[in-house]
Amino acid sequence: MNVRAITRNLVKPASWKKLLNRRAVFDPHLNATHGTILYMEDVTVSFDGFKALNKLSLYIDDGELRCIIGANGAGKTTLMDVITGKTRPDEGSVFFGQTIDLLQLSETEIAQGGIGRKFQKPTVFEHHSVFENLELAMHADKRVWPTLFARLSGEQRERIDEVLEIIGLSVERVRRAGLLSHGQKQWLEIGMLLMQNPRVLLVDEPVAGMTGQETERTAELLTSLAGRHSVVVVEHDMEFVRSIARKVTVLHEGSVLAEGSMNDVQNNPRVKEVYLGE
Amino acid sequence: MLKLITRYIQRDTGGNTLLGVLALITVLVPVLNLVVPEGSALHLSTYTVTLLGKYLTYALLAVALDLIWGYCGILSLGHGAFFALGGYAMGMYLMRQIGGRGVYGNADLPDFMVFLNWTELPWYWHGFNHFGIAMLMVVLVPAALAYVFGWLAFRSRVTGVYLSIITQALTFALMLAFFRNEMGFGGNNGLTDFKEILGYNLHSDATRAALFVASALALAVAYITCRAIVNSKLGRVVVAVRDAESRARFIGYRVEQYKLWLFVFSAMLAGIAGALYVPQVGIINPGEFSPLNSIEMVIWVAVGGRGTLYGAVAGALLVNYAKSYFTAELPEVWLFMLGSLFVLVTILLPRGVIGLLRRSSAEAAP
Numbered sequence: 001m002n003v004r005a006i007t008r009n010l011v012k013p014a015s016w017k018k019l020l021n022r023r024a025v026f027d028p029h030l031n032a033t034h035g036t037i038l039y040m041e042d043v044t045v046s047f048d049g050f051k052a053l054n055k056l057s058l059y060i061d062d063g064e065l066r067c068i069i070g071a072n073g074a075g076k077t078t079l080m081d082v083i084t085g086k087t088r089p090d091e092g093s094v095f096f097g098q099t100i101d102l103l104q105l106s107e108t109e110i111a112q113g114g115i116g117r118k119f120q121k122p123t124v125f126e127h128h129s130v131f132e133n134l135e136l137a138m139h140a141d142k143r144v145w146p147t148l149f150a151r152l153s154g155e156q157r158e159r160i161d162e163v164l165e166i167i168g169l170s171v172e173r174v175r176r177a178g179l180l181s182h183g184q185k186q187w188l189e190i191g192m193l194l195m196q197n198p199r200v201l202l203v204d205e206p207v208a209g210m211t212g213q214e215t216e217r218t219a220e221l222l223t224s225l226a227g228r229h230s231v232v233v234v235e236h237d238m239e240f241v242r243s244i245a246r247k248v249t250v251l252h253e254g255s256v257l258a259e260g261s262m263n264d265v266q267n268n269p270r271v272k273e274v275y276l277g278e
Numbered sequence: 279m280l281k282l283i284t285r286y287i288q289r290d291t292g293g294n295t296l297l298g299v300l301a302l303i304t305v306l307v308p309v310l311n312l313v314v315p316e317g318s319a320l321h322l323s324t325y326t327v328t329l330l331g332k333y334l335t336y337a338l339l340a341v342a343l344d345l346i347w348g349y350c351g352i353l354s355l356g357h358g359a360f361f362a363l364g365g366y367a368m369g370m371y372l373m374r375q376i377g378g379r380g381v382y383g384n385a386d387l388p389d390f391m392v393f394l395n396w397t398e399l400p401w402y403w404h405g406f407n408h409f410g411i412a413m414l415m416v417v418l419v420p421a422a423l424a425y426v427f428g429w430l431a432f433r434s435r436v437t438g439v440y441l442s443i444i445t446q447a448l449t450f451a452l453m454l455a456f457f458r459n460e461m462g463f464g465g466n467n468g469l470t471d472f473k474e475i476l477g478y479n480l481h482s483d484a485t486r487a488a489l490f491v492a493s494a495l496a497l498a499v500a501y502i503t504c505r506a507i508v509n510s511k512l513g514r515v516v517v518a519v520r521d522a523e524s525r526a527r528f529i530g531y532r533v534e535q536y537k538l539w540l541f542v543f544s545a546m547l548a549g550i551a552g553a554l555y556v557p558q559v560g561i562i563n564p565g566e567f568s569p570l571n572s573i574e575m576v577i578w579v580a581v582g583g584r585g586t587l588y589g590a591v592a593g594a595l596l597v598n599y600a601k602s603y604f605t606a607e608l609p610e611v612w613l614f615m616l617g618s619l620f621v622l623v624t625i626l627l628p629r630g631v632i633g634l635l636r637r638s639s640a641e642a643a644p
Contacts, residue, residue, distance in 0.1 A: 084528070112530040123525045125518045135511070136518055142530050144539050150511040196530065 037062040037200055037230050038083065043092030045078055045254075052078040053089065054254035060200065065226035067241045068234045070251030071275070076234045077120070079251070080202050084117050085110045096200075112142065116198035120205045122185035126178030130169050130188055133177050134160045137192035160195070167191035167221065183214035190221065200230045207240050219244045292588040292632065293505055297498055303330070304494045308487040324483045328558050331490035333598050335555040338497045340578045340590035342547035345504050347576070348585030349513065350540050351520035353438075355572050356445030357548050359452050360420035362566035364549025366456075367419055369469035369562040370403060371412035372480075376473050389471070390464045400462045409476055416553040417546040424545030425538065432534035432541075437523070446569050453567030468563025475557050486558070493554045497591070500547050504587050507543075516540060577620045583630025592631055 038060035045053040053075045060066055070076050081087035082094060085107040094102040102110055111117075125133050138156060141147070152160075164170045167187040172180065177188060186206055193201050206222065207215045215237070223244050225231055235241050241248065241262065248265045250257040258268040265271055307330065310322040339361050346352040378385035382392040387399060405411040427448060431441055459465040478485045507513055518526045519533050527533050556562045565571075574597075582593020597619070604612045627634055 107527060108530055108532055111528050117528055119525075119528075123522045125521050125525070127517055127521055128514060132514055136514055136526075137529050142532070144512065144532075144535050147515055147531075148507070148510050148512040192529065 035061055037097060038232075039093070039095040040079075040082070041093050043082060043089045043094060045075075045082060045087060045089045051254050053082065055092070056251075056255050058249065058256060060230050060232060062199075063227045063230055065223060065231045065244060065246055066233070067245040067248045068232065068251060069236070069238070069241060069248060070257075073253075074251040075254040076251055077204065078254075080117060080204060080232075080234065083110075083200075083202060084115060111196070112139075114197070114199035115202065116193035116196050116200070117202040118186075118189050118193055118204055118206065120208065122182065122189050124177040124180070124185050124188050124192070126176065128177055129174050130164070130177055130180070131160060131173045133188055134163055134191055134195050137195040139195065139197045163191045163194050166194065166224075168217065183210045183218070186210065186214075186218065187221065190225075194225070194229075198229060200232065201225065203231060203233045205235055206233060207235065207237050215240055290505065292586060293501065296501060296588040296591055300494050300498045304491050307490055311487050312483060324486050327483075327490050328486050329602065331486070331493045331558045332555060333595050334490070334493040334497050335551045335558070336575075336578070336598055337591040337594040338493070338500050338551040338554070339548050339575060340582065340594035341497070341500055341504055341587055342544040342551065343575050344579045344582075344584055344587055344590035345507070345547070346540055346544045347579060348587075348590070349508055349520060350516045350537060351437075352537060352541060353442045353576065354445045354541075354544075355442045355569065355576060356447075356449035357544075357575055358569075358572035359445075359449035359567055360424060360545040360548035361552035361555070361571075362449075362452070362456075362562065362564075363420045363423065364416045364552030365556040365562040365566060366463060366469065366552075367406070367412055367415040367549070368553035368556045369472075370406040370415075370463075371409060372472035372475060372557060373469050374403075374407035375475065376471065379473060380471070388464070388469075390459075390467065391462070394459055396462075403462065413553070416549050420545040420549035420552075421542050424542045428538040428541040432537045435534070446572065449567050449572050450569050453564050453569075456564035456567060464563070466564060468561055468565075469556075470561040470563075472557065472560055480557055480560070489554065489558050493558070496550055496554055500550070501587060501591070504547075507540075508587070512536070574616065577616060577623075579630075580620060580623050581627075581630055583627075583632030583634075585629075586632050589630050589632035596631065 036059050038058075040056060040058040043053050043056045044051060056075065056079065058079070068076055068079070078087060082089050083102065085102065085105060088103065096102050096110075096113070096115065100113070102115075105113065125136065128136065135152065135156075138160070140150065140156075161170070164173055167190060169180075169184060169188060169191065172184065177185065180188060190201075190203070190206070193203075203222065207218050210218060219240060222231055222233060233241075233244070245262050247260065248262050249259045250265055250268075250271055252274050257274060258265050258271050260268070307322060307327055310320055311324060311327045314321045339357065342360075343354065343357050346354060373388045376388065380389040380392075382389050384392045387396060391399070406415070427445075431444060436444065455461055456463050456468075457466050463469065472480050474480055475485065475489075478488070508516070515526065515531055516536055518529075519531070519536055523533055552562075552566070575594075578594040578597045579590045580593070581597055582591065583589030597616075600615070601612065604615060623630060629636070
């Protein structure tokens with residue numbers, strides 16, 4: 001988001017109106033002025049004495065594609081749980097943009113506010129069609145009464161069609177989601193995230209169980225999303241990480257072990273020590 | 279708009295069959311009962327009319343249960359409580375209509391209160407002599423209980439078997455409470471000996487026929503309303519909650535709110551069913567709160583096929599017809615039959631009778 005676009009949006013009266021209510025806090029144009037969209041500082045989470053996260057600090061830039069790698073138990077999933085409000089840290093702070101304290105918000109508020117998460121196991125609504133899955137995920141008034149009377153506008157239909165195009169499932173639009181292949185379900189889930197117009201996409205092991213071709217398409221999809229969204233990918237598959245990553249963060253025992261380009265990280269002596277036992 | 283309606287109607291063959299049948303019997307049953315002379319082979323006895331009317335109120339109750347169980351996955355084993363509360367509200371109105379014609383001839387107090395040596399009407403009985411207020415209570419009391427119960431349960435994310443057990447406990451607790459004379463609802467005798475509704479004699483054929491028609495209309499309206507709900511976006515959200523609750527939460531839906539309002543609505547329908555049931559059977563007592571009743575309702579829905587609404591109607595009618603038949607012919611085996619029916623349906627027909635019909639028609643089609 002360049003400065004001109006920001007100022008343009010700020011002078012629009014609509015933007016000012018938005019500033020006055022709570023939702024405005026989430027307005028994507030207002031919060032990323034320093035280029036960083038997600039701040040985690042000194043976050044500690046312990047489960048019965050075991051520190052899943054240990055004074056972890058992580059900064060995600062606006063529009064970047066970040067890969068997070070690490071062995072089992074390094075804290076990758078806990079990290080996502082903290083950002084999405086599922087787990088509350090014992091210490092530390094987590095900010096979305098400059099002003100929004102994520103620790104004060106519920107899971108639902110965070111999801112509505114612009115942080116979308118894709119789970120490890122693909123969970124789509126199996127009894128709904130692909131189209132309906134996207135419709136349900138769409139950014140809209142999600143309270144009970146408005147939902148009862150909700151009708152799709154032409155604009156919303158177009159948006160769904162657009163996302164169907166992006167995730168390559170246009171042909172499958174009326175198909176029941178439960179009948180999709182594993183890879184297609186993963187894409188549908190990414191599509192569902194996109195429908196929420198998230199600022200940040202958290203993607204947990206997107207290529208687990210995918211065929212080579214599916215993995216390739218997923219890599220294309222994720223790289224194409226970066227820029228418009230910040231994408232954070234947690235992945236085991238090093239080949240895949242190498243193919244998409246610009247910046248990699250290595251987690252180890254709940255803290256950041258190394259950060260940098262894939263090459264830097266691979267040549268980092270501490271990473272070698274931990275992973276290769278050298 | 280018209281196009282939307284026609285498409286909507288075409289998609290729901292089962293439901294339209296139901297609505298068609300309801301329209302037909304709404305006309306036919308009163309005619310066969312009131313117009314066709316008693317000696318004729320086509321004459322329908324008032325006993326049968328009342329029995330059918332009772333079945334229809336059960337069907338309405340089954341629709342209410344299917345709405346939350348079939349679509350939202352909330353298995354309530356205590357829906358009889360809402361049905362009974364609606365029934366009690368109606369019963370209180372009917373008690374007040376007796377006036378001075380009771381055994382004790384007390385115009386201000388129902389017989390059982392005179393019997394207990396009470397001197398004045400408890401505060402919560404006031405207003406029930408007005409039909410409008412009583413009807414309001416028919417929906418408000420079950421709704422309020424469902425709201426409080428649901429708010430506590432869903433907010434604490436109680437789901438599955440645990441929720442079912444608590445609903446069971448709820449209806450059991452209410453049963454014990456209503457058994458107590460001090461509660462002021464007639465103790466274990468309940469409320470009975472009704473005379474009139476809105477000034478019409480409850481025992482006349484015409485009133486019976488009118489109550490039957492009211493039950494059929496209530497079922498039709500409830501069906502259409504529930505169908506509109508499950509076909510709306512809210513309906514899709516609710517099914518999403520059933521299939522993947524935490525996913526729905528992450529998408530940004532406040533799952534507990536959806537469950538709560540659906541539960542409250544379902545309780546209101548159950549209350550209406552109870553209110554239509556009581557004047558037809560002529561009595562309401564704490565036995566209606568019995569957990570067994572609530573479990574039976576679940577069996578109706580399971581037998582008919584959950585998640586279709588009209589399947590619940592079919593199940594309620596089938597099982598209750600079987601019950602009427604077998605409790606008369608082979609009373610000692612009925613409970614065994616009911617139990618094995620539930621087991622067999624769960625194992626062999628997870629989608630109920632409707633699922634079986636659908637499957638056979640799908641096989642018949644090329």
